[in-house]
Amino acid sequence: MALKTPHPVLGPRALNRATVARQLLLSLAPTGVTEAIGHLLGLQAQNPKPPYYALAARLDGFRPEQLSALMESRAVARIVTMRSTVHTHTAGDAVALRGLVQAGAIDRELALFVSRGGLDGVDLDRLASLSRALVEERPRTPKELREELLKEWPEADPQSLSVAARCLLPLVQVTPRGLWGRGGQVALTTTDAWFEDAADADPTADGVDRAADLDETVLRYLGAFGPASVKDMQTWCGLTRLAEAFKRLRPGLLVFQDERGTELFDLPGAPRPDEDTPAPPRFLPEFDNLLLSHADRTRVVPAAYRSRTWSGNQAHRVFLLDGFLAGIWRLDEAKDRTTLTVEPFGRVTRGQRTALTAEAERTLRLMSPAGIPYDIVHVEE
Numbered sequence: 001m002a003l004k005t006p007h008p009v010l011g012p013r014a015l016n017r018a019t020v021a022r023q024l025l026l027s028l029a030p031t032g033v034t035e036a037i038g039h040l041l042g043l044q045a046q047n048p049k050p051p052y053y054a055l056a057a058r059l060d061g062f063r064p065e066q067l068s069a070l071m072e073s074r075a076v077a078r079i080v081t082m083r084s085t086v087h088t089h090t091a092g093d094a095v096a097l098r099g100l101v102q103a104g105a106i107d108r109e110l111a112l113f114v115s116r117g118g119l120d121g122v123d124l125d126r127l128a129s130l131s132r133a134l135v136e137e138r139p140r141t142p143k144e145l146r147e148e149l150l151k152e153w154p155e156a157d158p159q160s161l162s163v164a165a166r167c168l169l170p171l172v173q174v175t176p177r178g179l180w181g182r183g184g185q186v187a188l189t190t191t192d193a194w195f196e197d198a199a200d201a202d203p204t205a206d207g208v209d210r211a212a213d214l215d216e217t218v219l220r221y222l223g224a225f226g227p228a229s230v231k232d233m234q235t236w237c238g239l240t241r242l243a244e245a246f247k248r249l250r251p252g253l254l255v256f257q258d259e260r261g262t263e264l265f266d267l268p269g270a271p272r273p274d275e276d277t278p279a280p281p282r283f284l285p286e287f288d289n290l291l292l293s294h295a296d297r298t299r300v301v302p303a304a305y306r307s308r309t310w311s312g313n314q315a316h317r318v319f320l321l322d323g324f325l326a327g328i329w330r331l332d333e334a335k336d337r338t339t340l341t342v343e344p345f346g347r348v349t350r351g352q353r354t355a356l357t358a359e360a361e362r363t364l365r366l367m368s369p370a371g372i373p374y375d376i377v378h379v380e381e
Helices: 013-022 033-039 050-056 064-072 090-114 124-138 144-153 158-168 215-225 230-237 242-250 303-307 349-369
Strands: 076-080 086-090 172-173 188-190 254-257 263-266 280-284 317-321 324-334 339-343 374-378
Touching: 013 215, 033 050, 033 064, 033 090, 033 124, 033 254, 050 064, 050 280, 050 349, 064 076, 076 090, 086 090, 090 158, 090 172, 090 215, 090 230, 124 144, 124 188, 144 158, 215 230, 230 242, 230 263, 242 254, 242 263, 303 324, 317 349, 339 349, 349 374
Parallel strands: 339 374
Antiparallel strands: 076 086, 076 172, 172 188, 254 263, 280 317, 317 324, 324 339
């Protein structure tokens, strides 16, 4: 009887180069902003600025005004999706991916607040209907929404009411929130109200009034984050029990394994560069999805550094050297001067320091206000 042939093994460097290439971080991509956001299945956007820095690290010639213009035209928007966190998505994905991931972390967050007792006596169907009417009348801040809902349920926990509304309804953060150099407080309305004609806002938005197809999303995930395991995708999207989808797709996928024997799936035509392919330094924003979208993050985050990228529940901005996380960076934006501080976690060679300085200068030229001088400071560990 013939022995079963094991799947080809991909080590950390091979996985690193494949993932960094899919993430548009191996070389600056000539891709348009909308196309890049769609390819990456959205950009983590818990804070207003990270999507801009995420694109600056990936796209050739990116300017912050490009993303702001797309947000103002409603071609892209900020909405809670994967892992029940805020992402910047194309109009089509804002609707479709929110519909797909609703049954995961978003419903679990709602269940948690219900279990804590803050919504005792609250009819959730009534809350959703009333909330929809309020935010479609005009965009409301969470505080305004809470105050209106408390008139109906004065004994309820105020925060639980607004969280429930956010979980029950696909609520977009309307502009000027998230615009470069402007910003504003969070104000919410529904995707229905914000995307009056989503097909015009996003020509790729086919069938935006339905949830995204799971199998199609698996393939898109592999195209942006693969090769990946079932648990990797579950970590990325917040859904569970995805093994059946991978089983359906398996005949058309390549199957590898990591050094621990975990099965990894991939698209046949996706890039898998040689593990010795040069990877330039890149400055990433806090919460970048590159760092949050795999159950096993060692393909990008060395195990020794994982705990060093967070303070409490706040993530630091990080930079990559040779494709791997290698330190954090800080930005001090005073009125008359900008200072970018580079703090590596280990030894940096003279050549790496030179390359880091060049990438820091490129980032600052793109992202700093015109006419404001800047400094780059290297802090040795």
